[in-house]
Each structure stands twice: as structure tokens, then as C-alpha cells.
Amino acid sequence: MTTFDANGITLERVREHVWEIPQEGDMRAPARVLASEALLEEIKEDKSLEQIKNTTHLPGITNHAICMPDTHQGYGFPVGGVGALDAEDGCISPGAVGYDINCGVRMMRTNLTYDELQGREEELVDSLFANIPSGLGGGGIVEPGIDAVDEILARGVDWALENGHAVEEDLLHCEDEGMREGAAPEKVSQKAKDRGKNQIGSLGSGNHFLEVQRVTDVFDSGVGEAYGLEEDQIVVLIHCGSRGLGHQTCNDYLRKIEQQHKGLLDQLPDKELAAAPAGSQLAEDYYGAMNAAINFAWVNRQLIMHRTRQVFERVFDRSWESMDMHLLYDVAHNIAKKETHTVNADGDERELYVHRKGATRAFPAGHPEVPKAYRDVGQPVIIPGSMGAGSYVLRGGENSMDLTFGSTAHGAGRLMSRTQAKNEYWGGDVQQDLEDQQAIYVKAQSGATIAEEAPGVYKDVDEVVRVSDELGIGDKVARTFPVCNIKG
Amino acid sequence: MGFELRDHTADVAVAATGHSLEAVFAAVADGLAAASCDEIPAETGDRFSLSVTAESREALLFDYLDELIYLRDTRAELPVDHRVDSIAGPASGDRSGADDRPAEWYLEASARGVPLDAVDAREVKAVTYSEMRLERVGEDEAGGWEAYVVFDV
Numbered sequence: 056m057t058t059f060d061a062n063g064i065t066l067e068r069v070r071e072h073v074w075e076i077p078q079e080g081d082m083r084a085p086a087r088v089l090a091s092e093a094l095l096e097e098i099k100e101d102k103s104l105e106q107i108k109n110t111t112h113l114p115g116i117t118n119h120a121i122c123m124p125d126t127h128q129g130y131g132f133p134v135g136g137v138g139a140l141d142a143e144d145g146c147i148s149p150g151a152v153g154y155d156i157n158c159g160v161r162m163m164r165t166n167l168t169y170d171e172l173q174g175r176e177e178e179l180v181d182s183l184f185a186n187i188p189s190g191l192g193g194g195g196i197v198e199p200g201i202d203a204v205d206e207i208l209a210r211g212v213d214w215a216l217e218n219g220h221a222v223e224e225d226l227l228h229c230e231d232e233g234m235r236e237g238a239a240p241e242k243v244s245q246k247a248k249d250r251g252k253n254q255i256g257s258l259g260s261g262n263h264f265l266e267v268q269r270v271t272d273v274f275d276s277g278v279g280e281a282y283g284l285e286e287d288q289i290v291v292l293i294h295c296g297s298r299g300l301g302h303q304t305c306n307d308y309l310r311k312i313e314q315q316h317k318g319l320l321d322q323l324p325d326k327e328l329a330a331a332p333a334g335s336q337l338a339e340d341y342y343g344a345m346n347a348a349i350n351f352a353w354v355n356r357q358l359i360m361h362r363t364r365q366v367f368e369r370v371f372d373r374s375w376e377s378m379d380m381h382l383l384y385d386v387a388h389n390i391a392k393k394e395t396h397t398v399n400a401d402g403d404e405r406e407l408y409v410h411r412k413g414a415t416r417a418f419p420a421g422h423p424e425v426p427k428a429y430r431d432v433g434q435p436v437i438i439p440g441s442m443g444a445g446s447y448v449l450r451g452g453e454n455s456m457d458l459t460f461g462s463t464a465h466g467a468g469r470l471m472s473r474t475q476a477k478n479e480y481w482g483g484d485v486q487q488d489l490e491d492q493q494a495i496y497v498k499a500q501s502g503a504t505i506a507e508e509a510p511g512v513y514k515d516v517d518e519v520v521r522v523s524d525e526l527g528i529g530d531k532v533a534r535t536f537p538v539c540n541i542k543g
Numbered sequence: 544m545g546f547e548l549r550d551h552t553a554d555v556a557v558a559a560t561g562h563s564l565e566a567v568f569a570a571v572a573d574g575l576a577a578a579s580c581d582e583i584p585a586e587t588g589d590r591f592s593l594s595v596t597a598e599s600r601e602a603l604l605f606d607y608l609d610e611l612i613y614l615r616d617t618r619a620e621l622p623v624d625h626r627v628d629s630i631a632g633p634a635s636g637d638r639s640g641a642d643d644r645p646a647e648w649y650l651e652a653s654a655r656g657v658p659l660d661a662v663d664a665r666e667v668k669a670v671t672y673s674e675m676r677l678e679r680v681g682e683d684e685a686g687g688w689e690a691y692v693v694f695d696v
Binding site (some may be wrong): 128129130131154155190191192206247249250253254259261299302303305306309310311313314325326327329472473474475500501502504542 | 548549550551554555577581598602605606609612613615616617619623646659660663665666668669670671672673674675693695696
């Protein structure tokens with residue numbers, strides 16, 4: 056048997072790109088890592104593997120805890136981790152969803168070509184930066200003083216539609232049509248709502264961004280056509296989440312679990328894995344609060360997208376409808392969802408809390424939960440790369456249900472810490488180099504953010520996508536390359 | 544005595560030391576401010592007070608840092624120059640009168656709030672329990688406290 060020694064943790068090769076850490080000690084299931092050897096060499100350098108092993112201690116872990124190809128160290132649960140926990144006798148873990156509930160990406164199409172944009176990059180990046188709130192304390196698109204938080208939490212993008220920030224078609228191209236059932240705004244604390252109310256329609260900072268991109272390659276013309284993508288076309292990618300409201304909700308529930316379910320917590324190797332037992336009041340409360348925060352994040356991305364339409368209208372002096380600026384899809388990559396999966400060769404089905412933290416749902420063609428518009432080809436998966444590299448559009452692959460509970464990667468995955476990045480790079484140089492050498496126009500609130508998000512701090516997104524494609528969990532459809540990028 | 548920012552792949556960690564529990568709490572909070580902003584202006588902003596209660600020493604540190612992040616977002620100010628005036632625990636008995644004795648851990652602190660539009664600051668999303676350590680080091684009198692906290696960025 057081929058094995059891979061990762062600094063004391065031995066992985067056994069199951070088949071190409073599939074590695075297993077056998078069950079031992081208090082592990083309740085084996086762990087799996089889906090990666091090439093090149094990616095494993097990077098993954099073994101931080102605590103990702105120890106963290107995925109720890110994750111298997113959670114009650115109700117089904118089949119395996121799984122690392123996606125872009126895995127890196129997180130807190131408690133690794134980023135790039137998928138854990139399916141039994142919804143009847145398992146648990147739900149806020150830390151395995153992540154602080155930024157429904158952090159995710161959406162892509163909007165246009166009918167503009169790169170030729171039409173060239174020469175206006177600076178005007179566009181300046182106008183986007185001036186009109187889309189970003190950074191710390193930058194406010195939101197919704198006017199301060201309008202307290203719409205409870206309605207947003209309950210109704211999601213439907214609220215945006217009623218208030219003129221969306222069109223009907225936007226809802227049809229978003230997971231769950233932009234409204235999560237079972238949202239319980241009353242289970243979101245006042246503190247969380249206070250943090251969220253001034254941030255409705257804002258990017259935040261860190262790795263969040265808005266990017267105008269050009270499609271450089273379409274690998275699958277059939278699916279590309281279904282997604283409305285062709286070479287040289289301009290698209291817009293938006294990456295952000297539920298802002299302070301989601302962060303506060305995660306911590307509120309971590310603390311409640313610590314106080315109410317200490318027995319379970321004491322069995323776990325990392326306090327950040329804190330979980331509420333399935334069926335408990337707290338599990339119900341967290342699930343309702345998380346669903347509400349999911350709605351908040353969808354509205355956040357919707358408002359930013361709709362504002363982007365208005366910016367394009369001004370810069371190109373045409374209506375957004377005439378530029379065909381429609382939502383391609385919106386995917387969450389920090390989320391837990393109750394889903395029914397076949398869990399063994401006998402075809403037994405179980406209801407599971409599928410936790411995807413830094414992982415994207417990737418349901419294949421024909422799955423009933425794929426929106427009608429894409430059911431024949433499979434769900435779009437959007438994988439953002441760094442600001443100097445391409446991003447990808449994939450489609451849910453036919454092996455995803457068997458291998459990963461219908462999931463694939465979410466991005467390139469960090470390689471270098473933020474402190475190290477700031478020592479290696481200077482924001483101004485990175486910005487200038489991107490413009491001079493790659494014609495990428497970047498504008499940020501903070502030079503430090505540009506340094507911390509420099510292309511060199513990320514893993515090779517091409518390799519991550521190659522592994523996803525070869526495993527058949529997310530198939531390559533198209534590749535895009537940045538033109539303008541704004542961030543916090 | 545003070546803090547250092549440590550490497551952590553996606554996040555930022557603060558390692559802090561202090562001669563007292565109050566000092567180490569304040570040092571971690573100063574680390575949080577430094578992780579948010581490279582150049583903190585020396586004078587700008589007014590001081591404000593806060594108090595926090597929790598059921599254990601570690602939970603008190605967590606809730607203190609969580610409260611600072613909450614206040615940052617709702618006051619639109621970056622809290623800096625932290626002072627922790629007092630920390631009392633259930634067994635410390637150092638608050639006057641039996642009726643006043645805290646049933647749990649209690650902290651009183653203050654900070655200077657620098658308006659966010661006056662600084663080039665980035666968002667630290669949340670405090671985490673991941674790898675958190677809060678430990679007494681050395682002998683009672685000569686010793687002090689060490690803390691290690693990972694923040695989600």
C-alpha cells in the first residue's frame with residue numbers, strides 16, 4: 056500500500072487523489088484528504104490534518120470527515136473541511152460552519168467584451184470603489200437608520216426584491232431562491248443585529264472582494280452555453296458573507312454550548328469544535344439563527360450586485376438590462392444544511408447536518424435541489440483564485456455524492472500567514488506590479504490588505520481545480536482572469 | 544510584559560504576558576488592536592469604560608475580547624490603549640460586602656476609541672477558543688500570566 060508520511064500522521068492511498076487517515080483512539084470514523092501529492096506537501100505543513108482528525112471525534116460523524124484539495128488550517132475545524140453529522144443522533148457545530156456564516160461567492164454575467172472595457176478600467180475601478188462600501192466602518196448600502204434586519208433575516212432576497220434591490224430572476228439563480236426555510240430571527244441576539252444593521256450591503260475586509268473579470272477559457276462549451284459563458288466576456292465576481300451579524304451569532308452559540316453542553320464539549324479535543332447535540336433545544340436554536348444569518352448574507356451579496364449594475368450603467372451609459380447583467384449563481388462556502396444522503400452501499404438514506412466550511416456544495420446534474428435552470432447540467436460552482444490568478448466556474452460532478460456528500464473546494468487556500476505576507480510584500484508594489492504586468496486594476500482601503508492578499512500567499516488554484524476535475528466532484532467549465540478588483 | 548503577533552495560516556494569533564491577570568488581559572486586547580491597525584494614532588479619540596461577566600477565567604477573556612469587537616462595530620471606533628482596572632473571581636473575595644460578592648468572574652476595563660474613519664484599520668472578525676491558553680507562570684509573587692489567543696480575520 057502506498058502511504059504518505061505527513062509529519063507523524065500517516066495517510067494511506069485509497070486511489071488517485073484520495074488519501075485516508077485510519078480510525079484510531081477516540082476517532083469515530085476515518086478522515087479523508089482529497090489531494091494530489093503536490094497539494095499534500097503543502098497541506099501537511101500546517102495543522103489541517105490534526106484538525107480533520109479532531110473533527111472525527113464529533114458524535115454522529117458519518118463515513119468520513121473530508122478535506123477538500125484547498126484545505127488549510129482553521130480553528131477547530133479546518134478550512135476546506137466537510138463533516139456530515141447525523142441529524143438524529145449526531146450534532147451541529149457552529150465552529151464547523153465558521154464565523155462568517157454563508158460566506159460565499161456569486162457571479163454576474165454581462166454581455167460586454169474585454170475590448171469594450173479596455174481603456175475604462177480605471178474609471179470603473181474608481182467608481183466601484185466609491186460606491187460599494189468596504190473595509191472597517193464603511194457603512195452599508197442600506198441607509199443608516201433603516202432597521203430592516205429582522206425582515207432580512209426572515210425573508211432573505213425576497214426582502215431585497217420588495218425594496219427594489221433585486222429582480223425576480225435573481226431569486227431563481229440563487230440556492231434556495233435566496234430564502235432559507237426555517238430562519239428564526241428571534242434566535243439571533245440583539246448584539247448580532249446591532250452589529251449587522253449598519254453593514255447591510257458591504258464587502259468587509261480580509262479576503263473579501265469584488266472583481267470584474269474576463270472569461271479566458273471555456274473548457275466545456277455545452278455547459279458553458281447553459282451558464283451563458285463565452286470567451287472574452289466580462290463577468291463580475293462578489294465574495295463576502297454575513298458580516299458582524301454572522302460572526303457574533305457564531306460566538307453567541309459557542310458560548311451557549313459551553314454553558315449548556317459541557318459534557319459533550321469535554322470529550323472533544325478542541326473547544327472550537329463545540330457542538331449542540333441533535334434534538335436539543337440549542338441545536339434547533341442555532342440552526343434557526345444560522346439560517347437567518349444565511350439570509351442576511353444573501354441579501355448582502357444581492358445589494359452589492361445590484362449596486363454594481365448601477366455603477367456599470369453610469370460608466371457605460373446604458374441600462375444594466377441592455378448589458379444583460381444577470382446573476383449566474385450564488386454559492387455558500389461556510390454553511391451547515393440538513394440534507395438527505397445515501398450513506399452506504401445498501402442504499403440506506405440518512406438525514407445529515409452537512410457542514411461545509413470553506414467547501415462548496417457541488418450537486419450533479421439531475422439532483423432535485425439544483426435550481427431548474429441548471430438541473431440538466433449540474434449546479435454551478437464558483438472557485439475564486441487570488442487577485443493575480445484566474446478564478447474558475449465548475450459544475451457539480453457526478454462523483455460528488457459518493458465521495459464528498461456533494462461538495463468540492465472553495466478557493467485556492469492560503470499558503471502563507473498574514474504576518475509573513477506583510478513581511479514579504481508591500482501593498483503599493485503589489486498593486487503597481489499587477490497593473491503594469493497583468494493589466495489588473497486594484498483598489499483597496501488598506502495597503503496592508505493588498506500585501507496580505509498578494510497572489511503569492513495562495514496555493515495554486517489551477518492544481519486545486521485539476522484535482523476536483525479529475526476526481527469528478529466538480530468539473531471544469533470555464534476560467535476567468537481579473538480586470539478590476541476592489542477590497543477592504 | 545506585553546504582546547507579540549504570531550503567525551497563523553489564515554488568521555492572527557496574539558501571545559501576551561503580564562505581571563497580573565489584569566495586565567495580561569489588557570496586553571491581549573492591545574494585541575487585538577495591533578492586529579487591526581499598523582499605525583495607531585497617539586492622541587485621537589476619547590476613553591470609554593466597559594464591564595464583562597463570565598463563568599470562568601478563560602470565558603471572561605473570551606467575552607472581554609468579544610465585547611471589544613462588538614463595541615468596535617457599534618461605536619464605529621477602534622478600541623486601543625487598553626486598561627483592565629480590576630478582575631474579581633468567585634473565590635477572590637476582594638469586593639466589599641457579602642451581597643456584592645460576584646457569583647462569577649467580573650471585569651472592569653476602559654479603552655480609547657479611535658474613530659474608524661481616522662485610521663487605516665482592517666476587520667478582525669472574531670475571537671476564537673482555538674488553541675486558547677491562559678496560564679499562570681512562575682511562583683506566586685515573582686510570576687505572572689501568559690495568554691495565547693487566535694483571532695479570525
